[in-house]
Amino acid sequence: MAPYFTDKWLSPGALYREGRALKRELDDSRRRIAELFGGSANEIVFTASGTESINLAIRGVAFASQHRGHHLITTQIEHRAVLDTMRQLERQGWQVTYLPVDGDGLLNPADLASALTDATTLISIMWANNEVGTIQPLAELVRMVRDFNPSIAIHSDVVAAAGYLPLDVTDLGVDMVSISAHKLGGPKGAGLLWVRRGVLQQPIITGDDRERGRRAGMENVPAIVGIARALEIALPAASTRAEHVGRLCDQLLVGVPSSVPGAVITGHRTQRAPHIASFCFERVDGEALLQQLDVQGIAAASGSACASATLDASHVLKAMAVPTALAEGNLRLSLGPENTDTDVQRVLTVLPGAIERMRALRGR
Ligand code: PLP
Numbered sequence: 001m002a003p004y005f006t007d008k009w010l011s012p013g014a015l016y017r018e019g020r021a022l023k024r025e026l027d028d029s030r031r032r033i034a035e036l037f038g039g040s041a042n043e044i045v046f047t048a049s050g051t052e053s054i055n056l057a058i059r060g061v062a063f064a065s066q067h068r069g070h071h072l073i074t075t076q077i078e079h080r081a082v083l084d085t086m087r088q089l090e091r092q093g094w095q096v097t098y099l100p101v102d103g104d105g106l107l108n109p110a111d112l113a114s115a116l117t118d119a120t121t122l123i124s125i126m127w128a129n130n131e132v133g134t135i136q137p138l139a140e141l142v143r144m145v146r147d148f149n150p151s152i153a154i155h156s157d158v159v160a161a162a163g164y165l166p167l168d169v170t171d172l173g174v175d176m177v178s179i180s181a182h183k184l185g186g187p188k189g190a191g192l193l194w195v196r197r198g199v200l201q202q203p204i205i206t207g208d209d210r211e212r213g214r215r216a217g218m219e220n221v222p223a224i225v226g227i228a229r230a231l232e233i234a235l236p237a238a239s240t241r242a243e244h245v246g247r248l249c250d251q252l253l254v255g256v257p258s259s260v261p262g263a264v265i266t267g268h269r270t271q272r273a274p275h276i277a278s279f280c281f282e283r284v285d286g287e288a289l290l291q292q293l294d295v296q297g298i299a300a301a302s303g304s305a306c307a308s309a310t311l312d313a314s315h316v317l318k319a320m321a322v323p324t325a326l327a328e329g330n331l332r333l334s335l336g337p338e339n340t341d342t343d344v345q346r347v348l349t350v351l352p353g354a355i356e357r358m359r360a361l362r363g364r
Pocket residue numbers: 048049050051052079081126129130157158159160180181182189190191
């Protein structure tokens with residue numbers, strides 16, 4: 001990314017030589033990215049985050065297909081980028097169905113089947129959940145929707161899955177996927193939306209014809225170069241990355257419950273993203289636990305990272321019917337390719353003592 005802050009800083013698309021060259025480089029990034037997951041260059045829209053991609057996917061289709069209906073379907077366990085967008089659309093007259101999940105965080109396909117109506121225009125279902133790791137059977141759900149009405153647009157937030165699950169838009173069968181660069185080792189503030197050709201969308205940021213009229217505003221060239229490179233490194237290596245983090249995660253999923261009394265694993269045991277280990281501990285305050293771990297150099301999360309400014313228990317754990325007292329003692333450990341056996345051993349050494357101390361302070 002560095003040269004694009006210094007030598008190559010002029011405006012892409014401007015008529016001078018440097019501008020034309022930069023435009024070619026951006027289009028080259030677009031083509032290389034699309035090839036990685038089975039799309040085509042014109043179907044990529046660069047954005048400033050996963051959140052923006054999700055907003056564009058949902059609002060873009062909801063507004064463009066108003067003449068066909070005002071019903072949208074999603075799940076109760078989506079990221080707030082989806083949920084808050086849906087809630088705002090509800091205030092503007094749309095009807096939204098929030099599908100429930102079971103105790104493992106899995107959707108029941110029958111619930112989706114019975115939610116579909118003639119007014120449904122868009123469905124948004126995440127692939128892997130970022131808090132508990134549970135993976136939804138997307139391809140099966142997509143087939144069901146197509147049988148009902150092929151013109152319903154299907155979006156999937158694959159932010160937590162990309163780089164660890166095999167991302168191929170033909171296999172998934174969806175119409176739109178949202179990706180965020182920083183989840184893959186790329187720069188913060190870079191995202192993209194893949195939109196299948198023919199899916200009708202209205203831009204949510206207007207002002208010029210950039211991104212084929214789907215997202216106006218000056219391109220963030222270093223960020224685009226960065227997301228392209230991050231995807232080129234992570235996507236083809238997804239299975240080796242998954243094997244590595246999966247082995248480490250398994251150590252946590254076995255080691256934590258056996259060393260911490262009353263520890264509960266949250267999320268599906270087998271249909272789960274390989275890099276997310278989530279636990280709940282009774283008589284523990286998740287936020288205080290994070291502080292204890294932080295002092296020991298362990299960076300972890302509790303509930304949804306984005307909701308960490310609030311003290312409410314995670315909406316995902318609530319939807320999974322985890323009792324509030326247990327959900328308040330949630331710990332999420334997300335691993336990446338750079339993590340090692342030593343890191344896992346360190347968690348397994350530090351965590352039991354930290355929890356024991358916290359429980360002792362609370363009183364037995
Ligand atoms: N969706 C999921 C599943 C996420 O985990 C995140 C962020 O962490 C987002 C969406 C939002 O992406 P961004 O942080 O790039 O806005």
